[in-house]
Amino acid sequence: MNIAFYTLGCKLNYAETSQLQAQFERGGHTVVEFGTPADAVIVNTCTVTETADRECRQVIRRALRVSPDAFVAVTGCYAQLQPEEIATIEGVDAVFGAKEKFAIADMVQQFEKFDTPKIYVSELSDDLEFVEAQSGESDSRTRAFLKIQDGCNYNCSFCTIPLARGSSRAMPFGRIAEKLRELKQAGYHEVVLSGINLGDYHAPSGERFADVVRMIDQLQPRLRVRISSIEPNLLTPEIVDITSQSHVFVPHFHIPLQSGSPAILRMMRRRYKASGYGDLVHSIKKAMPHCAIGVDVIVGFPGETDELFEETFSFLHSLPITYLHVFNYSERENTPAAIYEGKVPPTVKKARIHRLRTLSTMKKHEFYRSQCGTEHIVIPEERNAETGMWSGWTENYVRVEFPASAAMLQTPVSVLLGEHMGDVVQGVIVGTAVDKPREHAAYIPIL
Numbered sequence: 001m002n003i004a005f006y007t008l009g010c011k012l013n014y015a016e017t018s019q020l021q022a023q024f025e026r027g028g029h030t031v032v033e034f035g036t037p038a039d040a041v042i043v044n045t046c047t048v049t050e051t052a053d054r055e056c057r058q059v060i061r062r063a064l065r066v067s068p069d070a071f072v073a074v075t076g077c078y079a080q081l082q083p084e085e086i087a088t089i090e091g092v093d094a095v096f097g098a099k100e101k102f103a104i105a106d107m108v109q110q111f112e113k114f115d116t117p118k119i120y121v122s123e124l125s126d127d128l129e130f131v132e133a134q135s136g137e138s139d140s141r142t143r144a145f146l147k148i149q150d151g152c153n154y155n156c157s158f159c160t161i162p163l164a165r166g167s168s169r170a171m172p173f174g175r176i177a178e179k180l181r182e183l184k185q186a187g188y189h190e191v192v193l194s195g196i197n198l199g200d201y202h203a204p205s206g207e208r209f210a211d212v213v214r215m216i217d218q219l220q221p222r223l224r225v226r227i228s229s230i231e232p233n234l235l236t237p238e239i240v241d242i243t244s245q246s247h248v249f250v251p252h253f254h255i256p257l258q259s260g261s262p263a264i265l266r267m268m269r270r271r272y273k274a275s276g277y278g279d280l281v282h283s284i285k286k287a288m289p290h291c292a293i294g295v296d297v298i299v300g301f302p303g304e305t306d307e308l309f310e311e312t313f314s315f316l317h318s319l320p321i322t323y324l325h326v327f328n329y330s331e332r333e334n335t336p337a338a339i340y341e342g343k344v345p346p347t348v349k350k351a352r353i354h355r356l357r358t359l360s361t362m363k364k365h366e367f368y369r370s371q372c373g374t375e376h377i378v379i380p381e382e383r384n385a386e387t388g389m390w391s392g393w394t395e396n397y398v399r400v401e402f403p404a405s406a407a408m409l410q411t412p413v414s415v416l417l418g419e420h421m422g423d424v425v426q427g428v429i430v431g432t433a434v435d436k437p438r439e440h441a442a443y444i445p446i447l
């Protein structure tokens with residue numbers, strides 16, 4: 001049978017879709033590209049925002065236009081939270097919840113359409129099992145996302161993820177080193193440690209996230225390791241200290257702030273203060289002046305007056321951060337914030353988003369200019385067939401393009417950064433990673 005997949009939402013969802021694909025392939029099925037005729041279609045959904053819900057409906061309709069007789073299964077966060085709503089979408093045969101997600105391949109063998117949609121969604125208990133997942137980015141095998149943590153025990157007032165994914169759980173500590181070796185052997189040069197609340201990693205044997213970071217640093221797995229988003233209260237001085245001296249971890253953090261207003265942070269039930277966040281950013285930059293720091297911000301949270309928004313804006317303006325991911329606050333059912341007063345009109349939200357995105361571009365270009373004349377290791381990822389230029393990312397998350405031969409793929413090179421043109425820095429190759437073994441121990445090939 002031919003089976004197509006579509007993934008919405010975060011990198012973790014992509015990693016889990018890869019896991020599902022592997023299960024179906026082991027069962028003798030063929031994974032085909034979404035949008036081509038298929039016997040079955042599986043949509044892995046997200047529900048972080050209203051747009052994600054809408055997108056899910058559109059995807060199902062698109063799938064059915066190409067393959068009207070295909071068996072359609074929907075899973076993921078939206079499926080866990082709104083199974084009945086999904087079951088009403090025409091053509092949907094089955095809805096699978098978070099607990100059932102990795103049993104789909106066993107539960108659905110024949111892909112025969114049902115007369116009425118079936119719902120396989122159970123309540124999430126506290127003893128959910130951790131299921132491994134990993135995914136590669138494009139076909140280039142340069143970067144893999146490795147899920148080492150899932151679920152969340154926090155209760156941010158705007159977020160449905162703990163309801164959709166259940167409580168925090170983690171990959172066994174000893175398994176992480178094995179997975180890194182497997183990924184290295186599969187040809188990856190970079191691994192992004194991923195999780196829903198990654199910093200809350202807590203192994204069944206008691207190790208915490210700082211232990212993971214120390215273990216990987218000592219392991220020297222011959223690939224570079226990036227930490228995906230980490231909550232500011234969980235990014236401890238110990239983690240900053242290890243990464244600042246590491247030849248394995250890259251100088252790049254993504255730290256959600258959500259708001260720079262102490263009043264809004266309290267209403268969001270976040271577990272840190274804006275002042276503490278500022279201290280953290282400064283301490284990182286002191287230890288690693290070249291470190292890139294990305295920030296998530298939510299705009300238009302209920303009660304965000306002009307004055308409180310200005311607090312966020314000037315706070316971010318004052319910080320040595322590199323870029324922002326700006327999100328429009330989206331009211332989610334069953335969250336405390338859904339009944340908060342002080343809804344922000346869409347036009348006001350739009351104007352605030354625009355201001356923050358402009359600030360983000362300014363910060364990013366400022367950072368790019370600060371890196372001009374410095375040398376970085378880049379893993380060539382894509383080649384523009386028209387210009388012949390390769391592009392990739394530095395360790396500190398600068399998008400760079402440089403001229404090189406077509407055979408460059410997957411050979412880490414040392415690139416001298418020049419001026420930026422928009423969001424891309426122009427560079428030239430000045431050597432290979434192996435030329436600089438001491439600074440770039442992570443890239444020395446296994447002999």
Ligand code: SF4
Nearest residue numbers: 152154155156159161
């Ligand atoms: S930390 Fe907060 S925002 Fe992040 S997943 Fe947990 S509840 Fe949601």
